[in-house]
Structure formats: C-alpha cells, structure tokens
Amino acid sequence: MATPAEEIEVDDRIVRVTNPDRVYFPERGWTKLDLVEYYLSVGDGIVTALFERPCMMHRFPTGLAGDKVHQKRVPAGAPPWLETVRVHFPRYNRNADELCVTELASVIWAVQMSTVEFHPWNSRRADTEKPDEWRIDLDPGPECDFATVQRVAHVAHEVLDELGATGWPKTSGGSGMHIYVRIxxxxxxxxxRRAALAFAHEVERRSPDVTTAWWRKDRHPADLFVDYNQNARDHTIAAAYSVRGFPDGRVSTPIRWDEIDDVDPHDFTLQTVPPRFAELGDLHAGIDDAVFDIALLLEWADRDDLPPGDGPE
Structure with a gap:
C-alpha cells in the first residue's frame, strides 16, 4: 500500500506530498521526503538561484532507478498560486509556460512532481531575451583530473579580477565547476555568448590545458573545455543548491574562492549540504549586488575578431 501523503507547510502555503517514502536514491536509501526536507533546509539559497527565471525540471518519476524526464512545461492541474513564464522556441514555433520560482513553495511543489534537478535560464521573466547572468562552465574532458579544474578556476579568477568582475564559484555537482557573474x-x-567566448580565449591563452575548441574531435581528452555555449539561448545548467541525479545525491554547491584547492565535489550531498548551509548561509547571497558590464569583453571579442554566433549553438 502507498504511504499516506504528507502536508508540508511552506510559509503560507500547504504542499501535499504523495508517496513520501518512495526511494529516489537507492544507493543511499534517500526518499522523496528526504529530498523535500533538503530543499526546505536550503530554501533561501535555491530561491535566490531560481528567482523569476524560466526553469526546466529534470524529473525522475520513479526515482533514479527509472527514466529521467526533461520537462519545460508546467503540467495542467498545478496550484493556482504557482507562477510561470512563457517562453518562445523559434525552431519549433511553439511556446512553453515554464516554472518561474518566486517562493519556496514552488520548489517543493516541483519536488512533489518528482523533480530532482532544477535547470534555470540565465535570464529572468522581465525580459527573457536579455540575460542577467554570465556562466563560466569549466568542463573537464574524460582524462582531465579535478586538480586541473581547480587550477583553471584560479586562472579564471585572475582574469575576472583584471576585468573588475565578481565571480561566484560553485561545484557543478558533476566533475566540473561553474562560476557565475551577474551582468x-x-x-x-x-x-x-560572444563575450563568454572572448573570456574563454583569454583563459586558454594563460593555461596550456584549456581548450575552446567546439568539436570534441578537436579536443585532447585531458583538456578542460571552457564551455562558453552554456550562455546560448535556452541552454541551462544545474542551479546552485540543485541536487544532481547521481546515485550519491551530489549537490551543485556554492563555495568560497579560498576553498577551491581543498574542495571535493563528492563531499557535497543532500545530507551534508544542509549543515553547511546552516553554518555558512548562502554563499551566493550577494550576487545581485555585484553587477558587471560586459562591454569590455565585447571589445576583447572585437580584438580577437570573433564573429557573432561563433561556433554552433
């Protein structure tokens, strides 16, 4: 028999969670309710990361042992208080009303709908065609170790300092690292995207194990790819504080720059991040107060003669 549903109070909302004992992470025995409790514990952080952004939900209806569903559209029957934002997909000439988080209850509703990962756009609903977040994705090749990721993160930090930009690093939850800059x-x-490529070229100049080559066949397996294309329209990556769909329940976790050399992404899980958050708070809390103008990077792009839309999207 199914476990009775639980009613979760989230601020002034009640979210009904069905099948709370359904195991989502078989390797650790963590359940749907464990996932709910995790997101409640990092509430301020996940809401800041998703606030007013179109958001794709990565759902696992039967847990990680089953199929993964990439869902853009909020399904019929969502509560009337749930907010959405309409985005257009020119390739298919279709619209989608995507989840638009403005409060923690929206996150818990999505978890009730079997969402494990949250993948927001880098623009907000005020103007979905104008990004306010530049994303630096340090993506290691299959033979690239994490020490290289750590070393290149310091190079990226150096370039950001020279630009006068404030970068906010986090583990990807996988094998890489992300750095966000509010713009x-x-x-x-x-x-x-062109500005991001200009930055990636500068990092590549300063580090022999970095590549900006788009095609995999043109990269050495031990190289780290600075994936500038994560800034293209409708490309999304896991949000800060998003759990990832890995058996150990890893979390894409904000870190301090002085933690880079000692960090191990496997240490950040839905079990270990809540006490860290309780102690340190949201390490990305000030991101909206450090806004950068990409004009200088666009000058670099002109200097490097980078054409608009360089590389496939």
Whole structure:
C-alpha cells in the first residue's frame, strides 16, 4: 500500500506530498521526503538561484532507478498560486509556460512532481531575451583530473579580477565547476555568448590545458573545455543548491574562492549540504549586488575578431 501523503507547510502555503517514502536514491536509501526536507533546509539559497527565471525540471518519476524526464512545461492541474513564464522556441514555433520560482513553495511543489534537478535560464521573466547572468562552465574532458579544474578556476579568477568582475564559484555537482557573474541585462544571448567566448580565449591563452575548441574531435581528452555555449539561448545548467541525479545525491554547491584547492565535489550531498548551509548561509547571497558590464569583453571579442554566433549553438 502507498504511504499516506504528507502536508508540508511552506510559509503560507500547504504542499501535499504523495508517496513520501518512495526511494529516489537507492544507493543511499534517500526518499522523496528526504529530498523535500533538503530543499526546505536550503530554501533561501535555491530561491535566490531560481528567482523569476524560466526553469526546466529534470524529473525522475520513479526515482533514479527509472527514466529521467526533461520537462519545460508546467503540467495542467498545478496550484493556482504557482507562477510561470512563457517562453518562445523559434525552431519549433511553439511556446512553453515554464516554472518561474518566486517562493519556496514552488520548489517543493516541483519536488512533489518528482523533480530532482532544477535547470534555470540565465535570464529572468522581465525580459527573457536579455540575460542577467554570465556562466563560466569549466568542463573537464574524460582524462582531465579535478586538480586541473581547480587550477583553471584560479586562472579564471585572475582574469575576472583584471576585468573588475565578481565571480561566484560553485561545484557543478558533476566533475566540473561553474562560476557565475551577474551582468546588466543590456544584451541579447548572442552578445553574451560572444563575450563568454572572448573570456574563454583569454583563459586558454594563460593555461596550456584549456581548450575552446567546439568539436570534441578537436579536443585532447585531458583538456578542460571552457564551455562558453552554456550562455546560448535556452541552454541551462544545474542551479546552485540543485541536487544532481547521481546515485550519491551530489549537490551543485556554492563555495568560497579560498576553498577551491581543498574542495571535493563528492563531499557535497543532500545530507551534508544542509549543515553547511546552516553554518555558512548562502554563499551566493550577494550576487545581485555585484553587477558587471560586459562591454569590455565585447571589445576583447572585437580584438580577437570573433564573429557573432561563433561556433554552433
């Protein structure tokens, strides 16, 4: 028999969680309710990461042992208080009303709908075509060790300092690292992507084990790819504090720059991150107060003669 549903109080909302004892992470025995309790424990952090952004839900309806569903559209029957944002997909000439988190109850509703991972856009609903977040994705090749990721993160930090930009690092929850920079929403996706490529080229100049080659066949397996294409329209990566769909329940976790050399991504799980959050708070809490203008990076792109839309999207 199914376990009775539980009613979870989230601020002034009640979210009904069905099948709370369903095991989502068989390797650790963690359940749907464990996932709910995790997101409640990092509430301020996950809401800041997702706030007013179109958000794709990565759902596991029967847990990690079953199939994964990438869901853009909020399904019929969502509660009337749940907010959405409409985005257009020109390739298919279709619209989608995507989840738009404005409060923690929206996150818990998504978990009730079997969402494990949250993948937001880098723009907000005020103007979904103008990103306000530049994402630096340090993506190691199959033979690239994490020590290289750590070393290149310091190079990226050095370049950011020279630009006068504040970077907010986090583990990816996988084998890499992400650095976010809040930017003025003055440019479209093509310009932001071009600026990101100019930055990646500068990091590549300073580090022999970095590549910006788009095609995998043109990369050495031991190289680290600075994936500038994560700034293209409708490309999303796991949010800060998002659990990832790995058996050990790893979390994409904000870290301090002085933690880079000692960090091990496997240490951050839905079990270990809550006490860390309780002690340190949200390490990305100030991100909206450190806004950067990408104009200088676009000058670098002109210097390097990077054409608009360089590389496939």
């Amino acid at each position: 003025r929403p003055d440019h479209g996706f093509q310009d932001v």
